[in-house]
Amino acid sequence: MEKALVLTEGRYLTSDGKTAHGLVRYSKRFEIAGLIDSTLAGKDAGEVLDGKRRNIPIYGTLEDALREHPDAKWLIIGVATPGGFLPESYRKIVIKAIKNGLGIVNGLHHFLSDDFYLKRLAKRYGVEIIDVRKIFYNMRIPFTGKIEEVKAVKVAVLGTDAAIGKRTTAIMLHEAFKNLGLKSEFIAMGQTGWMQGFKYCIVMDSIINDFVAGAIEDVFYRAWIEEKPDIIVTHGEGSLLHPAFPGGFELIGATRPDFIVLQHAPGRKTFDDFPQYRIPPLENYIRLIELLSGKKPVAITINTENLTRKEALEEARNIEERTGILTRVPFYEGVYDIAREIVRLSMERKAFVPREVPENEPSVL
Secondary structure (H helix, E strand, O other): OEEEEEEOOOOOOOHHHHHHHHHHHOOOOEEEEEEEOHHHOOOEHHHHHHOOOOOOEEEOOHHHHHHHOOOOOEEEEOOOOHHHOOOHHHHHHHHHHHHOOOEEEEOOOOOHHHOHHHHHHHHHHOOOEEEHHHHHOOOOOOOOOHHHHOOOEEEEEEEOOOOOOHHHHHHHHHHHHHHOOOOEEEEEOOHHHHHHOOOEEOOHHHOOHHHHHHHHHHHHHHHHHHHOOOEEEEEOOOEOOOOOOEOOHHHHHHHOOOEEEEEEOOOOOEEOOEEEEEOOOHHHHHHHHHHHHOOOOOEEEEOOOOOOHHHHHHHHHHHHHHHOOEEEOHHHHOOHHHHHHHHHHHHHHHOOOOOOOOOOOOOOO
16 A cells, blocks of 8 residues: 555544544555644544544644655545635645645545646646546446345445444444454445545545436445445435435435444534534434335444543433434444344345354454
8 A cells, every 4th residue: 555644734623524534544545654734743643533543643744744754655635624625725735745746635526636736736746636526527327226136235324414424333334244254345435435445436426416326326236246245334425414415315215225324423413514503303313214215223323422431322322222223332332233233134134144253353443
């Protein structure tokens, strides 16, 4: 893997930093050598994110990072901003990176490879600008119904809000299924998943709406034909009821998932980026999922934002008692209980047999 630095200046510990969060926790395409964020300089990116040290230092400047990592090949824009624009203060850092021979990886809607100055500069210094969303921008695949040929168990993680940890929980489930002896494939639905190196990926919100269902169906079908997995895990984008980032309906419609896991943040009261809109009660989402898919969520997973460990665990127990749905806090309790429940129900419904179950459950992320 080639070394990459991740730019999050001033935004790492906000929901805008979710691209960096994903890369710090899991990266198979790039070796993440460090973050650039002067507000957290000197700290470990994993430790400040969720208390787990991952030996990824945070540097105050690009120059500081390059002094320790002169062999870095890429600068990744590690934020997802409202509207998808590159923050103005980031532009000069991008220019410096190109002048130091780094290619740029950008997941924003704002295509840097279309910027005349940056394009010419990249050519002059012999580096590449990769706009991840551009890779999928012209995807034109109509929905056909061939999703019915996909015989793997399909699991989708949806959320009560955007930027709530759907992808992270889905990856944890994917790794848990593998550790339980199943052949699992993960299908990423956004730009961070591509950066993390997943083979099967689309960027759903870069595709024209008419072709989103077809693109989802196609990537599921390819994963099934090429890998013949026991189980496919994916995640929604946005949220079923978010006023600006509605999402999840496409997955329910196009993939007809066998199981839906609902990610919820009890400590978050209003929608991401829109404090004037309160998040509706959890029960509304449960009823909505049941109406749309014909089944209740198989599990609820808790995002610990604004909660202590004790509060998060208490919320989980209260929600489980109130709803009757298995509820876990992935960062504190893992997701093996959920994976086992899905395997148990799948064996009842589809009779697939896990290959072998290890005695010890390794840490997933």
